[in-house]
Amino acid sequence: MRPAGSILLLTTLTGFAFGLLAWIGAYAALGLLPAIPRLGITGVALGLLLASLGLAASMLHLGRMERAWRALSQWRSSWLSREGVCALLIYPVAILFAFTLRSGHDRVAVRLLGALVVITSLATVLCTAMIYASLKPIRQWHNSHTAPGYLIYAVFSGALLFALLHTALVGKPGPTDLIAAAAAAIAWLAKYAYWRHVDAQKPLASLAAAVGLPEDVQVKPLDAPHFTENYVLREMGFALARRHAAKLRRMALGLGFALPLGLTLIASMEIAPLTTTAVALACAVIGLLTERWLFFAEATHVAALYYGRGA
Amino acid sequence: MTMLPDAAPGAKRLGLVIDLDTCVGCHACAVSCKEWNNGGKFGPLPDYDKQGPEPDGVWFNRVHSYEVAADGCSSTVNLPRSCLHCENALCVTVCPTGASYKRAEDGIVLIDPEICIGCKLCSWACPYGAREFDEEEGVMRKCTLCVDRIYDRNLPEAEREPACVAACPTRARHFGDLADPESGVSKLVAARGGKSLLDGLGYRPTNQYLPSRRATIPAAPREATSGTGEGFGGALLRLLDRALSR
Numbered sequence: 001m002r003p004a005g006s007i008l009l010l011t012t013l014t015g016f017a018f019g020l021l022a023w024i025g026a027y028a029a030l031g032l033l034p035a036i037p038r039l040g041i042t043g044v045a046l047g048l049l050l051a052s053l054g055l056a057a058s059m060l061h062l063g064r065m066e067r068a069w070r071a072l073s074q075w076r077s078s079w080l081s082r083e084g085v086c087a088l089l090i091y092p093v094a095i096l097f098a099f100t101l102r103s104g105h106d107r108v109a110v111r112l113l114g115a116l117v118v119i120t121s122l123a124t125v126l127c128t129a130m131i132y133a134s135l136k137p138i139r140q141w142h143n144s145h146t147a148p149g150y151l152i153y154a155v156f157s158g159a160l161l162f163a164l165l166h167t168a169l170v171g172k173p174g175p176t177d178l179i180a181a182a183a184a185a186i187a188w189l190a191k192y193a194y195w196r197h198v199d200a201q202k203p204l205a206s207l208a209a210a211v212g213l214p215e216d217v218q219v220k221p222l223d224a225p226h227f228t229e230n231y232v233l234r235e236m237g238f239a240l241a242r243r244h245a246a247k248l249r250r251m252a253l254g255l256g257f258a259l260p261l262g263l264t265l266i267a268s269m270e271i272a273p274l275t276t277t278a279v280a281l282a283c284a285v286i287g288l289l290t291e292r293w294l295f296f297a298e299a300t301h302v303a304a305l306y307y308g309r310g311a
Numbered sequence: 312m313t314m315l316p317d318a319a320p321g322a323k324r325l326g327l328v329i330d331l332d333t334c335v336g337c338h339a340c341a342v343s344c345k346e347w348n349n350g351g352k353f354g355p356l357p358d359y360d361k362q363g364p365e366p367d368g369v370w371f372n373r374v375h376s377y378e379v380a381a382d383g384c385s386s387t388v389n390l391p392r393s394c395l396h397c398e399n400a401l402c403v404t405v406c407p408t409g410a411s412y413k414r415a416e417d418g419i420v421l422i423d424p425e426i427c428i429g430c431k432l433c434s435w436a437c438p439y440g441a442r443e444f445d446e447e448e449g450v451m452r453k454c455t456l457c458v459d460r461i462y463d464r465n466l467p468e469a470e471r472e473p474a475c476v477a478a479c480p481t482r483a484r485h486f487g488d489l490a491d492p493e494s495g496v497s498k499l500v501a502a503r504g505g506k507s508l509l510d511g512l513g514y515r516p517t518n519q520y521l522p523s524r525r526a527t528i529p530a531a532p533r534e535a536t537s538g539t540g541e542g543f544g545g546a547l548l549r550l551l552d553r554a555l556s557r
Contacts, residue, residue, distance in 0.1 A: 001435070047342075054378075061430065061431075062428050062429050062449070062452060063428065063430075063431075063444065063445075063446075063449025064427065064428045064449045065428075065448055065449070067426070067427075067428045068428060069350070069406035069407070070406075070407075070408040070409070070426055070428055071408055071412075071428055071430065073407070073408060074313045074406060074408060074409050076313075076314060077313045077314050077403075077404040077405075077406075078313055078404065078405050078407045079405070079408055080405065080407040080430075080432055081407035081408075082431065083451050084407065090444055099488055118494075131405075131432070134401075134405070135346075135401075135405075135435055135436055135440065136401060136436075136438065136512055136513070136514075137437070137438035137512070138435070177555075181404055184425075195314045204512075205511060205512070207377070209508075209510065209511060210508060211377060211379075211390055211508070211511055211520075212331075212506035212507065212508045212510075212522065213379065213506075213522065214467020215387075216381070217379055217380070217381045218379070218380040218381070219376045219377050219378070219379050219388075220377060220379075221375065221377055221378075221388060222376040222377055223336070223376035224375065224379045225338075225341070225370075225374050225375055225392075226373070228365045228367055229365075229367070229371070230365060230368075230370075230443065231365055231367075231434070231443045231444045232434075232440040232443065233410075234434070234436060235431065235444070236434075236440065239417050252380070278552075295407075301435070301440075302438045302509065302512070303438055303439060303440030304435065304440075305502035306375055306390075306392060307375075307439060308440075311533060311557055
């Protein structure tokens with residue numbers, strides 16, 4: 001599948017945004033948010049800003065941007081529609097939460113709204129993941145790894161952002177750096193397990209099945225319908241060389257998870273915590289963008305079979 | 312409305328039955344489709360870089376040719392590929408706007424170009440690659456089963472069929488109601504063992520493909536006709552044959 005920049009930005013930025021909101025909401029719900037309203041309010045503002053940037057980027061993907069509002073109508077059947085509805089629900093919930101935060105921490109309202117922020121944030125990430133996980137023609141997406149993966153990467157990226165905010169606003173690292181380190185380790189394992197899973201997958205179908213013939217029949221493409229690339233081939237026939245993929249996978253694991261893991265552990269020992277957490281975050285941004293690029297570039301679509309390309 | 316419609320009792324399931332035994336891969340169906348839909352209710356169908364080195368454009372129908380080998384024999388199979396108007400049309404249910412829909416009355420899958428936002432998700436959901444993006448209008452396009460022809464009362468009844476069916480010079484394309492077991496297309500599917508493409512994915516396509524048959528009529532020896540014949544007529548024919556064979 002062709003990796004479109006707008007979608008990479010959408011899924012990565014909203015991962016950071018909704019992950020951060022989920023952590024702030026969870027801390028508030030558990031009554032753990034330090035008695036500095038600034039942390040919660042700044043976090044909510046940053047989360048909403050990043051989410052808005054991501055959603056704005058996703059608009060660039062549309063052929064008719066001015067009709068985007070129509071995408072909110074089919075939530076009964078479409079995960080994309082549900083994603084839009086959930087993403088917009090976060091705004092009133094998070095803003096109400098931030099206002100309630102300003103007026104004290106131990107109130108029941110803060111805890112309840114915090115829980116609501118967690119639910120809406122993670123629900124949006126889940127909807128995003130389900131857009132991909134529900135697409136039967138793409139085996140690398142239509143599996144049990146996709147939805148948990150997206151949730152884990154969002155929780156991890158949000159934890160990093162939360163750790164940086166905590167260190168910046170509270171002045172010293174809290175348990176947030178250790179939480180981010182643990183999340184990095186889990187995310188690393190999740191990505192590793194995903195690649196093991198897709199590497200062991202068999203092709204979704206044979207060219208014989210695509211042509212309606214029995215499996216034991218050998219079918220070879222003879223003539224394509226057209227000599228130049230068309231929409232189907234550009235969008236769904238995207239192929240990535242295996243050796244490039246291996247290099248990019250190492251880059252995604254190293255920058256996305258391994259370096260942030262090490263750096264947040266160093267930060268939690270109060271060794272230049274602000275700088276190390278900031279570097280960890282920068283690495284994670286590049287690593288996760290690479291990971292997301294690969295998620296698309298390595299995905300094969302069964303329609304490419306008709307042109308003799310692998311699926 | 313992107314929920315799939317409940318099948319109303321007695322509802323039609325209009326679709327195509329394509330005979331891979333008689334399709335010669337001439338692309339007449341694809342060209343005729345392009346021509347009709349360039350001007351019809353859903354036109355124009357865009358073309359890009361028309362005279363340039365990388366011509367491209369939106370087509371609802373694409374004809375592939377494959378070499379098929381079984382039991383030590385190989386043959387050519389031509390496969391016209393277009394929207395199969397599936398029963399489980401994932402392209403419809405993934406649509407966030409309701410632009411993509413399946414008609415309850417005849418099962419035709421259509422896109423409302425006035426509502427489509429061009430998110431392209433439906434094209435990802437289709438395993439047959441049947442949907443193509445219109446870069447000029449910013450919306451998705453697909454086969455309409457010539458819905459603007461098949462119900463057109465201004466056309467003589469015999470012409471109320473999709474343009475691709477009307478154009479096929481070998482009559483390899485058949486149009487009809489696949490929900491009615493007594494229809495011509497249903498009988499053809501039953502008699503010839505019609506197949507669904509990518510059956511295992513569970514989209515339950517309406518369009519069916521009739522597999523190519525192995526020739527079972529033994530060919531007569533080639534020399535037998537020219538050598539026979541007695542008397543003057545036979546001698547004259549032999550002379551003529553020799554003269555023409557030179």
